Amino acid sequence: MKQFKKWFVFAMVLTLVMALLAGCGGDKKEKSGGSAIDKIKKRGKLVVGVKYDTNLFGYKDPKTGDITGLDIDIAKALAKKLLGDEKKIELKEVTSKTRIPMLNNGDIDMIIATMTISEERKKEVDFSDVYFKAGQSLLVKKGSPIKGVNDLKGKKVLAVKGSTSVVNIKEKAPDAEVLEFENYAEAFTALKAGKGDALTTDNSILYGMAAQDPNYELVGGTFTDEPYGIAIKKGDKKTVKYVNDFLKELKDSGELQKIKDKWIKE
Amino acid sequence: MDFSILTDNFDTYMTGFFNTIKISLIGLVCSFILGAIVAVFRIAPLRILNFIGACFVEFIRNIPLILIAFFFYNGLVAFHINLSGFVAGTMALTIYTASFIAEAIRAGIQSVDKGQMEAARSSGLTYIQTMGYIILPQAIKIVIPPLGNQFLNLVKNSSILGVFAGLDLMYYADSIHEKTFDTFNTYIFVGVFYLVLTIPLSLLVGYLERRLAKTE
Numbered sequence: 001m002k003q004f005k006k007w008f009v010f011a012m013v014l015t016l017v018m019a020l021l022a023g024c025g026g027d028k029k030e031k032s033g034g035s036a037i038d039k040i041k042k043r044g045k046l047v048v049g050v051k052y053d054t055n056l057f058g059y060k061d062p063k064t065g066d067i068t069g070l071d072i073d074i075a076k077a078l079a080k081k082l083l084g085d086e087k088k089i090e091l092k093e094v095t096s097k098t099r100i101p102m103l104n105n106g107d108i109d110m111i112i113a114t115m116t117i118s119e120e121r122k123k124e125v126d127f128s129d130v131y132f133k134a135g136q137s138l139l140v141k142k143g144s145p146i147k148g149v150n151d152l153k154g155k156k157v158l159a160v161k162g163s164t165s166v167v168n169i170k171e172k173a174p175d176a177e178v179l180e181f182e183n184y185a186e187a188f189t190a191l192k193a194g195k196g197d198a199l200t201t202d203n204s205i206l207y208g209m210a211a212q213d214p215n216y217e218l219v220g221g222t223f224t225d226e227p228y229g230i231a232i233k234k235g236d237k238k239t240v241k242y243v244n245d246f247l248k249e250l251k252d253s254g255e256l257q258k259i260k261d262k263w264i265k266e
Numbered sequence: 267m268d269f270s271i272l273t274d275n276f277d278t279y280m281t282g283f284f285n286t287i288k289i290s291l292i293g294l295v296c297s298f299i300l301g302a303i304v305a306v307f308r309i310a311p312l313r314i315l316n317f318i319g320a321c322f323v324e325f326i327r328n329i330p331l332i333l334i335a336f337f338f339y340n341g342l343v344a345f346h347i348n349l350s351g352f353v354a355g356t357m358a359l360t361i362y363t364a365s366f367i368a369e370a371i372r373a374g375i376q377s378v379d380k381g382q383m384e385a386a387r388s389s390g391l392t393y394i395q396t397m398g399y400i401i402l403p404q405a406i407k408i409v410i411p412p413l414g415n416q417f418l419n420l421v422k423n424s425s426i427l428g429v430f431a432g433l434d435l436m437y438y439a440d441s442i443h444e445k446t447f448d449t450f451n452t453y454i455f456v457g458v459f460y461l462v463l464t465i466p467l468s469l470l471v472g473y474l475e476r477r478l479a480k481t482e
Contacts, residue, residue, distance in 0.1 A: 096444075097440070097443070097444070100447055101449050120445075120447070121447070123447075124447050161440045161441070161444055162440070162443070162444040163444070166441070166444065167444075167445070179351070179431035180431055180437070180440065180441060181429075181430065181431060182429055182430075186429075186430065189340055190340070190430070190431075193339075193340050193343040193348070194343065194348055195339075195348070195350075195351075195431075
C-alpha cells in the first residue's frame with residue numbers, strides 16, 4: 001500500500017510538470033489578433049523596443065538618463081504622426097537577443113533597434129521598408145596588421161550574440177575564431193582588453209565606438225549589406241503598411257536625410 | 267517540444283556539454299582542495315591563519331559570482347594577465363565555490379564534540395593525528411550533504427561562462443538560439459543537459475550519505 005502511494009504521488013508530480021511544460025509551449029504559438037496601430041491609438045502611447053547601448057542609434061546617457069540616436073528620432077517622428085505628439089512614446093530597452101521574443105510576447109509594438117532585414121528573421125517577424133543601409137565592417141586598434149576580412153586567418157574576432165554579424169563573419173572568414181559577447185559594451189571592452197584582434201558588426205555601430213575611443217579605427221570597408229528595417233509582429237499587415245507610408249513621407253520630406261546627417265558623420 | 271533543434275545542432279550542443287563537464291570537473295576538484303585548505307586555516311590553533319581564512323570566506327562569498335568572473339576576465343588585464351573566457355570563468359567558479367565549501371567543512375568539523383579532541387589529545391595523540399583519525403572521519407558524514415549542494419551549484423553556476431565567451435553549454439545554446447530564434451525549444455534542451463549532469467551527481471551524493479551512515 002505504501003509503495004502504491006509513493007508511485008501515485010510520483011505520477012501526480014510528473015503529470016503536473018508535463019502540463020506546465022505543455023502550457024509554456026502553447027503560449028508562443030498564440031498570435032493575438034488586432035493590429036498594433038489600433039492598440040497604440042487606443043492606448044494613446046507608442047511602445048518601441050530600442051537599443052540602450054548603441055552609440056548614434058539608441059544610446060542611454062548614463063549621466064542624464066536621456067535616450068538618443070537615429071532610431072530614437074525615427075520612433076519619435078512615428079509617434080508624432082500616429083498620436084500627434086512625439087512625447088507619447090515609451091522606449092523599452094531590447095538587445096539583439098531579447099527583441100524578437102519581446103515583440104512576440106506583446107511587450108513592445110515594434111522594434112527600431114539597428115535590426116537587419118534577413119530572410120531568416122522574416123520567418124519570425126514582418127519588416128518595414130529599409131530606413132538605413134549599413135554594412136558589416138571591422139574595428140581594430142590603430143596600427144593593427146589587419147586591413148580587411150582577408151587578414152583574419154587564425155585571428156580572434158569579437159562579435160555580439162544574436163546578431164547577423166556572427167553568421168556573416170563565420171562565412172567570410174572561416175579560419176578566424178569568433179568569440180561572442182552579450183552586448184556591444186562588453187565586446188568593445190574585450191577588444192580594448194586585448195581578448196581579440198578585431199571587433200565585427202555593422203559599420204554604423206563601429207563608427208559610434210570609434211567616436212568614443214580614437215585609438216580604434218574601421219578597416220577594410222564593408223563586406224555585407226545590412227539594410228535596417230522596423231520589425232512588426234508577424235501577420236500585422238495594417239501596421240506594416242502604415243509604417244511604410246510613414247517612412248516614405250519621411251524620406252520625401254527630406255526629414256530622414258536630416259536625421260541621418262545629424263548622427264552619422266563619415 | 268521540437269526535437270529537430272536537438273538533432274540539427276547536436277554537435278554544437280555536445281561541444282558545450284563536454285566543456286561544461288570539463289569546467290565542472292576541474293572546478294569540483296580544485297574548489298574542494300582549496301575549500302579544505304581554507305577550512306583548515308579557519309580552525310587551526312593559530313590566530314593569524316584564522317584571520318586569513320575568515321577574510322577569504324567573507325570577501326569571496328559576499329560578492330556576486332559574475333563580478334568575480336569579470337574580475338578574472340577583464341580586471342586582471344590591468345595587471346597584464348590576459349586569460350581566456352574558459353580559464354577566467356573556471357578560476358572564478360573554483361574560488362567562489364571554495365568559499366562555501368570551506369564553510370561547510372568548518373561547520374562539520376566544529377560540530378564534532380569538543381570532548382573528543384580533548385580526550386584524544388590527553389591520550390597522547392598530536393593535533394594532526396587527532397584530526398586525521400578522530401575528528402575528520404566523523405565530520406565527513408556531516409559534511410557530505412552540504413558539500414553535495416555546493417557541487418550541484420557549481421555545475422549550474424558554470425552557465426555564467428556564457429556571458430564572456432567561456433565556450434560552455436550556455437554559450438553554445440545562445441549561438442544556437444541566434445540561428446533558430448526558437449527560445450523555448452533551444453533552452454529546454456539546455457535544461458535537460460544540465461539535468462543529465464546534476465541528477466547523477468545528486469544520486470551519488472545520496473549514495474555516499476547512506477553508505478557512510480552504515481559504517482557507523
